[in-house]
Amino acid sequence: MILAFKMEDRERLASEADEMSYSLDDGKRLLEFLVEKGIDNETLVHRYNDKSEEYNKMQVVRRYMAPTSIADTLCALYPSNRENVLILDAAAGTGLVSAEARKRGFVQIDALDPSEGMLEEAMKSNLYQRYICDVIGDNTLDIANDTYTVLTLVSLTSEILKKLSVKCYEELVRVTKSGGYILINHYDYIFDTDIMKANLADLESRGLWKLTDRHYVEEPHNGVRRCTCIYQVA
Numbered sequence: 001m002i003l004a005f006k007m008e009d010r011e012r013l014a015s016e017a018d019e020m021s022y023s024l025d026d027g028k029r030l031l032e033f034l035v036e037k038g039i040d041n042e043t044l045v046h047r048y049n050d051k052s053e054e055y056n057k058m059q060v061v062r063r064y065m066a067p068t069s070i071a072d073t074l075c076a077l078y079p080s081n082r083e084n085v086l087i088l089d090a091a092a093g094t095g096l097v098s099a100e101a102r103k104r105g106f107v108q109i110d111a112l113d114p115s116e117g118m119l120e121e122a123m124k125s126n127l128y129q130r131y132i133c134d135v136i137g138d139n140t141l142d143i144a145n146d147t148y149t150v151l152t153l154v155s156l157t158s159e160i161l162k163k164l165s166v167k168c169y170e171e172l173v174r175v176t177k178s179g180g181y182i183l184i185n186h187y188d189y190i191f192d193t194d195i196m197k198a199n200l201a202d203l204e205s206r207g208l209w210k211l212t213d214r215h216y217v218e219e220p221h222n223g224v225r226r227c228t229c230i231y232q233v234a
Contacts, residue, residue, distance in 0.1 A: 027058040035157050041135065044157060045114045048093075052117030055094050064096070066154050066185050066226060069217050071100035073228055074150065077181060082106045088148040088175065090136055091156040095122030102127070110148075112136070136160070138167045143175040151176050154185040161186060162193045166202055173208050176233045182209065188216060188227035200229070209233050 034047055048055075078085050082105035089097050092111035101109060111128040113119050114135040122128060134141055136156065151172055153161075172182055191197065203209050209231040217226045 024061045027061040030054060030058045031062070035159060037159060039159060041114075041137075041160070044160070045135075048115035049117035052094065052115065052121050055118065055121065056096070059096065063219075065217065065219065067096040067100040069226065069228060070097055070152055070154050070183060070185055071104050071106075073183060073215075073230065074101055074106060074152075075104050077150070077230075078106075083108070085149045086110075086147065088112060088143070088151045089128070090151055090153045090172070092122060092128070093118045093155075095125060095127035097152055097154050098122070098127040099125070112141070136164070136168060136172075138165055139171075141171060141175060145174055146177045147175050148180060149177055150181045150183065152183045152185070154183075156186070158186065158190055161190060162196050164196065164199065166199045169199055169203050170208065173203065173233055178233055180233050181212075182231045182233065183228060184231070185226060185228045188225045191227055191229065200231075204231075207234050 030051060034044070034051060039047075074085075074087075075082075085106055085108065087098075087101065087106060087109045089095075089101075089109055090112045092098065092113045093115070095111065098109045098111070109128055110130040110132065111119060111122055112132045112134060114133060116133055119131045119133055123131060132142065136153075153172070176182055191200070200211075204211060211229060212232045213230040215228055217228075218224075219226060
């Protein structure tokens with residue numbers, strides 16, 4: 001069964017969370033556990049593996065809307081022929097971005113995530129064509145040059161995103177087709193951190209990509225604003 005996250009699916013998952021007495025506070029505690037400051041990458045992956053079965057319930061009670069926002073952005077970029085758009089969902093997790101994108105007609109989607117447990121949850125719902133278990137870092141991904149029409153990077157753990165190197169962004173550009181897009185979504189203040197701000201600007205100054213748009217979505221339940229930066233690859 002494909003996880004589509006229609007309204008009835010949200011209600012069902014919320015009901016299941018209620019039956020387990022899974023509250024908003026529980027969701028917040030789980031999030032804090034997963035994104036603890038100063039945590040090393042290996043420990044982080046182990047935590048996501050251990051908590052992968054709880055992850056979707058956490059996002060339901062938190063009213064997590066980033067996947068919907070990214071899917072809407074994809075629709076604006078590709079108003080037609082969506083079945084031909086090849087997407088890499090980096091930091092794919094359990095597949096929430098793919099679930100929303102599939103509802104809108106995008107079907108060629110691959111997953112990249114370092115957590116086997118999270119990818120296994122996505123597999124249960126058949127959300128991707130290819131499941132790539134690897135980190136987003138200085139390593140070279142097992143992906144050919146110019147493979148994807150668009151790459152999404154949604155809610156990568158902030159402690160990692162803030163410190164990604166220039167090499168990492170170059171790798172994301174390498175696997176994306178010329179003229180394609182890289183969509184980065186996170187809380188707006190993350191984009192103002194020194195390392196990330198400098199690295200994003202560095203790629204633009206070298207002509208590897210260009211910032212074509214930036215838009216914001218308020219999260220009324222926590223008073224924080226999310227930002228999506230849209231970069232077009234040269």
